[in-house]
Amino acid sequence: MNERQRIILTRLVTGCLLFLLTLRLLEHATLSGLGSPSLFTVDLDLSYWLFKDSGLPDWLMQHRAAAVAFDVCLFGNGVLAFVFPLNRKLILVFAVLLVVYTMTFELFATEHIGQMDGYILILLPFLVAGNRRFTLAWEGMRYLTCLIYVLAFLWKTVWGNSFYYLHQGVSTFKSNLVDYLSLNPGTTMTAIYEWFLRHPWLLNAGEKGVVLLEGIMVVGLFTKKYDRYLIWGPVIIHGVTYFFSDVFFIELLVLDLSFLSATALDRLTPILGFPAAPKKPKKASIPH
Amino acid sequence: MAFFTKILGQSWLGGVYKVDKPLFFILTLFFSGTVGFNLLKLQITPFFLWGMYSLKVPETATYPYLELIYDHGHVLNLRHTWNEPQKTYLYGPLGRYVYDKADASADPFTIYMETVWRKKHPRFAGLTQGLTMTQNELDRYPSWLRSYVSTVTGTPVDEVTVLQKRVSFDASGAPVEVSSDTVLHIDHP
Numbered sequence: 001m002n003e004r005q006r007i008i009l010t011r012l013v014t015g016c017l018l019f020l021l022t023l024r025l026l027e028h029a030t031l032s033g034l035g036s037p038s039l040f041t042v043d044l045d046l047s048y049w050l051f052k053d054s055g056l057p058d059w060l061m062q063h064r065a066a067a068v069a070f071d072v073c074l075f076g077n078g079v080l081a082f083v084f085p086l087n088r089k090l091i092l093v094f095a096v097l098l099v100v101y102t103m104t105f106e107l108f109a110t111e112h113i114g115q116m117d118g119y120i121l122i123l124l125p126f127l128v129a130g131n132r133r134f135t136l137a138w139e140g141m142r143y144l145t146c147l148i149y150v151l152a153f154l155w156k157t158v159w160g161n162s163f164y165y166l167h168q169g170v171s172t173f174k175s176n177l178v179d180y181l182s183l184n185p186g187t188t189m190t191a192i193y194e195w196f197l198r199h200p201w202l203l204n205a206g207e208k209g210v211v212l213l214e215g216i217m218v219v220g221l222f223t224k225k226y227d228r229y230l231i232w233g234p235v236i237i238h239g240v241t242y243f244f245s246d247v248f249f250i251e252l253l254v255l256d257l258s259f260l261s262a263t264a265l266d267r268l269t270p271i272l273g274f275p276a277a278p279k280k281p282k283k284a285s286i287p288h
Numbered sequence: 289m290a291f292f293t294k295i296l297g298q299s300w301l302g303g304v305y306k307v308d309k310p311l312f313f314i315l316t317l318f319f320s321g322t323v324g325f326n327l328l329k330l331q332i333t334p335f336f337l338w339g340m341y342s343l344k345v346p347e348t349a350t351y352p353y354l355e356l357i358y359d360h361g362h363v364l365n366l367r368h369t370w371n372e373p374q375k376t377y378l379y380g381p382l383g384r385y386v387y388d389k390a391d392a393s394a395d396p397f398t399i400y401m402e403t404v405w406r407k408k409h410p411r412f413a414g415l416t417q418g419l420t421m422t423q424n425e426l427d428r429y430p431s432w433l434r435s436y437v438s439t440v441t442g443t444p445v446d447e448v449t450v451l452q453k454r455v456s457f458d459a460s461g462a463p464v465e466v467s468s469d470t471v472l473h474i475d476h477p
Contacts, residue, residue, distance in 0.1 A: 023370050023373070024373050026370070027370060027371060027373050027374040028374060028439050028440060029373035029374050029376075029377055033439060034377065034436075035435050035436050035439065036432060037381065037432055037436075038421075038425040038426070038428035038429050038432055039381040039384055039385060039421060039425065039426070039429055040421065040425075041384070041397060042397075042419050043331070043397065044330060044331070045332055046332045047332055047333035047334075048333065049415075049419055052418060052419055053415060053418055053419070103333070105373075105377070108377075108381070109376050109377045109380045109381065110380045110381045110384045111376075111380050112331065113376060114336065114338070114340055117334075117336045120333065120334050121334060128311065132307055133307060133308050133311060136300070136303060136304045136307060136308070137311065137315070139300055140300070140304070140315050140319075143300065143319070144318075144319070144322070147319070147322065147323070148336075149338075151322075151323070151326050151338040151339075152338040152339070152340070152342075155326070155337075155338060155339035155340075155342035156341065156342045159326075159329070159339065159342060160339060160342025160343050161342075161343065161344055162341055162342050162343055162344045162345070164344075165344035165345075165346075167346075168344055168345060170347065171344075171345040171346060171347040171348075172341065172345050174347070174351050174457060175345055175351055178351040178352075178353045178455050178463060179353040179354075179355070180367060181455075181462075181463045182353065182355075182453065182455055182463045182465070183355070183363060183367065184365065184367055185462075193461070194460060194461030194462055195461065196461070197457060197461030198459075198460065198461050242369070245341075247340070247341070248369070248372040248376075250369075250372075
């Protein structure tokens with residue numbers, strides 16, 4: 001990967017993160033919009049134990065000015081990282097702020113939300129200096145993305161038992177969409193959902209299809225030949241599970257950007273390829 | 289052995305080793321940690337577990353959900369895709385509060401910490417005092433909920449009622465309400 005491609009990739013990733021964070025800001029789901037929540041959970045995650053014991057999340061949540069200042073820093077830094085993509089210090093600060101935001105949100109949402117894990121992971125390769133080393137680290141993100149889906153497949157087939165339960169699709173559907181169906185009678189989506197409930201085998205088969213698709217991502221651990229197809233795996237998995245199980249993992253798709261080829265990045269040059277930093281002006285010649 | 293060395297040498301990780309040994313060490317540690325913690329079924333951020341929906345969700349006759357009504361009859365309905373973060377933040381703690389029945393000592397994590405963890409690790413017990421919810425924190429929850437509903441709806445909200453409803457599905461796939469119980473009622477003091 002050359003410098004220009006790295007610039008485009010950094011802008012693509014930080015741009016996606018800023019877009020997702022903006023949606024969260026509008027939905028009162030960034031720190032300044034959360035109020036002063038009182039319930040929390042750390043589970044058995046030692047990182048959350050240390051984070052909670054540090055006092056930082058409580059301090060941020062109990063001081064409105066601090067929460068607002070945090071949001072300003074988060075967005076401001078994200079924008080700066082987008083404009084100056086080769087400045088690794090800006091990316092480091094953005095990554096740290098994202099980790100603090102994610103952990104604070106999850107702490108007070110009282111659950112560890114897998115969809116936000118991408119916020120913590122995605123910027124790590126951009127902290128690596130040098131194009132060759134960055135290329136290798138970014139390639140690692142691609143392998144990690146494949147591994148995540150393979151692990152999800154193993155959880156459902158080897159360490160768990162959901163794959164062997166033939167009614168998993170329809171039971172998950174009913175459990176997760178019961179509120180939507182009850183509160184929104186008469187909508188087109190409800191009519192579609194009810195049609196699926198009259199044909200539960202489709203939901204059950206679809207659920208098995210999604211699990212198998214997670215398993216297929218193992219191919220990516222051994223070859224890059226099929227990347228142009230594998231890139232659609234997570235898109236289909238999260239699209240289908242959102243519409244048919246109300247499991248919202250769309251934000252995790254930032255990791256899917258690791259499947260983009262150098263050619264695809266080159267195509268984005270006209271949109272994202274503007275100079276990373278103003279070039280130093282040449283010494284003006286003094287007219288005699 | 290030579291075969292594996294050759295394979296590893298030609299791999300991505302082998303490439304990293306040739307270019308940058310510290311990076312190779314970090315990446316190997318990270319990937320091993322990710323796989324290892326999933327095998328141990330223990331999450332320590334950033335080694336995430338990817339076991340969502342790995343246990344079967346049994347089909348039942350009725351399905352519960354929480355319905356939030358504010359200011360005497362307005363039903364809070366977060367139905368759009370972009371409402372998801374808000375929905376998570378609203379219904380996660382609400383479910384927890386309802387499950388604990390507003391009693392801090394009923395919280396499963398608190399029970400585990402008190403009956404198992406702190407007894408096993410008495411030296412570190414002091415460090416874990418702030419990790420379990422207190423009754424005071426649970427008591428503050430209703431007023432936070434009312435204020436967050438005000439933020440979400442964009443209007444000052446005085447009264448919030450939470451119903452736990454149970455629903456079955458008829459042959460056409462339509463939901464049929466089976467029961468409705470008030471699990472929380474908050475009035476502006």
